[in-house]
Amino acid sequence: MAGSVEGIGARVQRREDKRFITGKGRYTDDMTVAGMAHAVFVRSPHAHAKVVSIDADAARAMPGVIAVLSGQELVADGVGNLICGWMIHSKDGSPMKMGAWRALESEHVRHVGQAVAVVVAETRAQARDAADAVEVEYEPLPAVVDALDALKDGAPQLHEEAPGNLIYDWEIGDAAATEAAFASAAHVTRMEIRNNRLVPNPMEPRAALAQYDEADEHYTLWTTSQNPHVARLVLSAFYNIAPEHKLRVIAPDVGGGFGSKIYIYPEEMVCLWASKKTGVPVKWTCERTEAFLTDAHGRDxxxxxxxxxxxxxxxxxxxxxxxxxxxxxxxxxxxxxxxxxxxxxxxxxxxxxxxxxxxxxxxxxxxxxxxxxxxxxxxxxxxxxxxxxxxxxxxxxxxxxxxxxxxxxxxxxxxxxxxxxxxxxxxxxxxxxxxxxxxxxxxxxxxxxxxxxxxxxxxxxxxxxxxxxxPSQAVGSLGAGVGLWESAEVRVNPVGTIEVLTGSHSHGQGHETTFAQLVAERFGVGLDTVAIVHGDTDKVQFGMGTYGSRSGAVGMSAIVKALDKVEAKAKRIAAHLLEASEGDIALEGGTFKVAGTDKELPFFQVALAAYTAHNLPAGMEPGLKEGAFYDPTxxxxxxxxxxxxxxxxxxxxxxxxxxxxxxxxxxxxxxxxxxxxxxxxxxxxxxxxxxxxxxxxxxxxxxxxxxxxxxxxxxxxxxxxxxxxxxxxxxxxxxxxxxxxxxxxxxxxxxxxxxxxxxxxxxxxxxxxxxxxxxxxxxxxxxxxxxxx
Known part of the structure; x- marks a missing residue:
């Protein structure tokens, strides 16, 4: 079917665009739940300062305010610090110097915009007014913003764990061979090069809606994430927010990420913690200037x-x-x-x-x-x-x-x-x-x-x-804290419609179209019979998300492996029903055919036979659903x-x-x-x-x-x-x-x-x-x- 109307290589319009351009997209900020309150963060106006005191009495007394929470309470409840998940060692073998990063800082702020408290109120306006009323006394400290200046003697020190502000001193390559190359050179070009710092600026700012269900002791987080499963893993295993099986992370439509939505930020952590603390669902939506001051920057x-x-x-x-x-x-x-x-x-x-x-x-x-x-x-x-x-x-x-x-x-x-x-x-x-x-x-x-x-x-x-x-083994040897495989599950329903569950996540790449084109190419079905499911840890078993242009080469390869398994089983069923050898069965244009004969069965009839199970090969389990993991080579x-x-x-x-x-x-x-x-x-x-x-x-x-x-x-x-x-x-x-x-x-x-x-x-x-x-x-x-x- 190569070159088919809707298969691989076809210029198919993005299916998801219909809801996006008609305003029917469902983003995190569109989500509401009963009893939902709103969070606004109190942020440092200083780039470097000690936090002397936080007085929230006036804010707590304001209309609609449910709670004002601080970093001291966060620490007391055992919420962990944010981490870096890729270990790098310096050339002397020492590990990188990771400074402590709390989701709410109660002692020492290190950049403008760092959160020191959060206000939870019935409306966003009430929360914003109360946040303005929180009085924080700071002791300003000297700041340093240029990396070269930060390495100089006498520069302001940010973390006691990192003397001289140096995180690691790393090298790669053969120094001796390189020196020899320069010693024999006829010409040497030299340059000083700066790569300027950038702000990602996705169309949709970050947002989080957290709900704690006391009856089930279960958390749900709707968030703007490029990798919801990794978010759940980090929140549970490292930040001690909730047990993994008691936490559901949902990333609905995400309006762009460019890498900035790979990470877990303080706000998602705090919203989950605050929901349990206050007994109400807590929603936070980032404002644009807030995003400039909190979203991870790039380059520099x-x-x-x-x-x-x-x-x-x-x-x-x-x-x-x-x-x-x-x-x-x-x-x-x-x-x-x-x-x-x-x-x-x-x-x-x-x-x-x-x-x-x-x-x-x-x-x-x-x-x-x-x-x-x-x-x-x-x-x-x-x-x-x-x-x-x-x-x-x-x-x-x-x-x-x-x-x-x-x-x-x-x-x-x-x-x-x-x-x-x-x-x-x-x-x-x-x-x-x-x-x-x-x-x-x-x-x-x-x-x-x-x-x-x-x-x-x-x-x-x-x-x-x-x-x-x-490969997971290779990146693990280089310090990565996770594997970088991908998973997929292909479910063929009794009537022949198909659901593809993928651990990849789409935030503008068109996966709902291209992933369906892959299925259409393989099984000869229409795109409208294929649904792509992603972004929900309760629906998809596990996945590593989308970044590094991995969705095609890794995510779709996992789908191909699952499709292989589905096709193999379907061919066995078709061969049995058509009383033919399995090796003589070919899938062409959505129909299973016996080579050299006019005997055939459409795809949907084979799917139905898999579920009615009246006439399956001996020992075969009913159903037509297969999963696969793919680890790149x-x-x-x-x-x-x-x-x-x-x-x-x-x-x-x-x-x-x-x-x-x-x-x-x-x-x-x-x-x-x-x-x-x-x-x-x-x-x-x-x-x-x-x-x-x-x-x-x-x-x-x-x-x-x-x-x-x-x-x-x-x-x-x-x-x-x-x-x-x-x-x-x-x-x-x-x-x-x-x-x-x-x-x-x-x-x-x-x-x-x-x-x-x-x-x-x-x-x-x-x-x-x-x-x-x-x-x-x-x-x-x-x-x-x-x-x-």
Missing amino acids: HYSEAEMALDAQNRILGLRVKTVANLGAYMSLFSSSVPTYLYATLLSGQYAIPAIHCNVKTVYTNTVPVDAYRGAGRPEATYLLERMMETAAREVGMDPAEFRRANFIRSFPHQTPVIMCYDAGDYDASLEAALSAIDYAGFAARKAEAARRGKLRGIGLSCYIEACGIA NFTFPAGTYVCEVEVDPETGRTEIVDFVAADDFGTIINPMIVEGQVHGGLTQGIGQALLENASYDADGQLLSASYMDYTMPRADDVPSYRLMTTVTACPGNPLGMKGCGEAGAIGSPPAVMNAITDAIGTNALEMPATPQAVWAALKTVRPAQAAE
């Missing part, structure tokens, strides 16, 4: 990088030193982002014989930093692709040809930094992108722009990422080439992206339309980072960009009409040959944009975001030098 790296080349401009070695800002506390997966999700991708698409990377992570008085769309891979790609472009310019070689000369040519390819790439064709993506943008004709376009008084530039980025985050490695062309106005510094081409290799594609939407979104986020977005703090730890008035999200007129294309090398590591597409755009686009701008203005002295002011200032440093010449 400072790196010093060196690249060694031989006389033929082949790369001999890469040496990187990175300082990563993890904010005030270690979030759930934060430790893995600047280590195993970053440094292991520093080889990129290139055959680099020797790589060594040192990473230091640091506490500062800022919002905690964790995985954000791409999670380490954008940081690695940005560093490497800015270095590739710069090195090519320094040696006088065309940047495209410099990349081509250093591409990996044979697979599998073992990099010097753990990863073993299984398959790829990097020339194909490069050629497709260069042809589409008319790379050879750029000089003429540049000259024409100059006649109009504009500076035109072109920039490339050849990215690679690691998705479907790897390797990461998957999407890759591609992005080319950006810009025009810069030298009088204002304003950059216009006049063309952008993306050529991606995602392996097998289930629904091209949905893939294009994912790439469009990722490109826009990456361009936003390159041109506009920055979480900016002042020296006292106040977030200066805590609203959309100050944090500049990209708008429609900031981005071009993208031109997309795909090349295909199937992934050999999973049954569908899929690689993943959800993060690629955000990974590959920032260096392409920055390479284009620096090409246009003639200087590398420019950091993200390349705002008009920053570009104008960079141009001012170039023009005097040109005049002197």
Whole structure:
């Protein structure tokens, strides 16, 4: 059925969009239960301070107030601290230094917005008024917001567990081999590179509704989560909120996550605890500025990088030193982002014989930093692709040809930094992108722009990422606290309709469509007969959720394994009913057929026979329902080439992206339309980072960009009409040959944009975001030098 109307490869419109665009989506904030109260948190206005006292007497006396709860009560009730779930060891073997993080802090706050108390009231307005009435006395302390400053002698100290604010000092690669490569180099390119801090900003802010049923001693949590089962596991096993079998976590429609909804935050914990404490259901919905001050931020790296080349401009070695800002506390997966999700991708698409990377992570008085769309891979790609472009310019070689000369040519390819790439064709993506943008004709376009008084530039980025985050045994050996498999259950009902229960979660990726397309392809049924069930720990046995572009390569592979089992049983039943050999049964177009005959049975009749059970093969159990777990054998490695062309106005510094081409290799594609939407979104986020977005703090730890008035999200007129294309090398590591597409755009686009701008203005002295002011200032440093010449 390959290429069928609704199966694999079909451009099927997303089924879930009907309810979303008609306002029928069901988000956490839409949920209500009888007797529901509302929570508002009292938050610190200081980036660093001791909590001297909390006086809530006036607040408790206000209308509608049910309770005002503090961190002291939380600790007294045995609620645990928040944790980081991925252990990293420093190069000396010592474990990372994890500072204590309480859901409500009663002694020592470490970033603006940290919660010190919660008000529960009958209405949201009453809770907000009472929160304003809670009097908290603070003793302000000096703050530090820059990671490099935090490592200096005399810097304010955040956690006694982490002297010098250093969390870990980690390394990967062969230092001696890398040193030898540099010793023999004909040319060395050096750069200092900053990757700016970002705020995720999903459309739906975080929210939680917690209900404790005293009769059953049972908790239910509706929440905006990318992985409800992991949330239940952490809340029960580590935070001591409730026994796992007494806690149900439901993640209904989730309006975007980008990584920021992977984690358990203080608010979910507190709502569950407060519901039991007060005897009423408790609901909290985050306000937008509150989200800026509490949702995990992304990126924030400072790196010093060196690249060694031989006389033929082949790369001999890469040496990187990175300082990563993890904010005030270690979030759930934060430790893995600047280590195993970053440094292991520093080889990129290139055959680099020797790589060594040192990473230091640091506490500062800022919002905690964790995985954000791409999670380490954008940081690695940005560093490497800015270095590739710069090195090519320094040696006088065309940047495209410099990349081509250093591409990996044979697979599998073992990099010097753990990863073993299984398959790829990097020339194909490069050629497709260069042809589409008319790379050879750029000089003429540049000259024409100059006649109009504009500076035109072109920039490339050849990215690679690691998705479907790897075998459980492998990530366990690297410090992960969980396995990264996925589960699925396929239930064929008596009338032939099908329910697929998946541990993957959808928060905008279109799983209700693409997962159903997979079933339609296999069984020859209509999409309207297939239901996808996810996001409820009482319905789905267990799953690891959605992040790292794992839903296709891992989640759908689990579904394939379950489908295999269902099909095998159905064929046995069909063979028995048709009095044929099982090996002669084929499933074609929704019908079981006997090879070489006209005997056949439609799919629904075989399903009905499985449940009536009047005539089954001897010893066969009734029913047609199978489950499966899938643990990946390797990461998957999407890759591609992005080319950006810009025009810069030298009088204002304003950059216009006049063309952008993306050529991606995602392996097998289930629904091209949905893939294009994912790439469009990722490109826009990456361009936003390159041109506009920055979480900016002042020296006292106040977030200066805590609203959309100050944090500049990209708008429609900031981005071009993208031109997309795909090349295909199937992934050999999973049954569908899929690689993943959800993060690629955000990974590959920032260096392409920055390479284009620096090409246009003639200087590398420019950091993200390349705002008009920053570009104008960079141009001012170039023009005097040109005049002197």
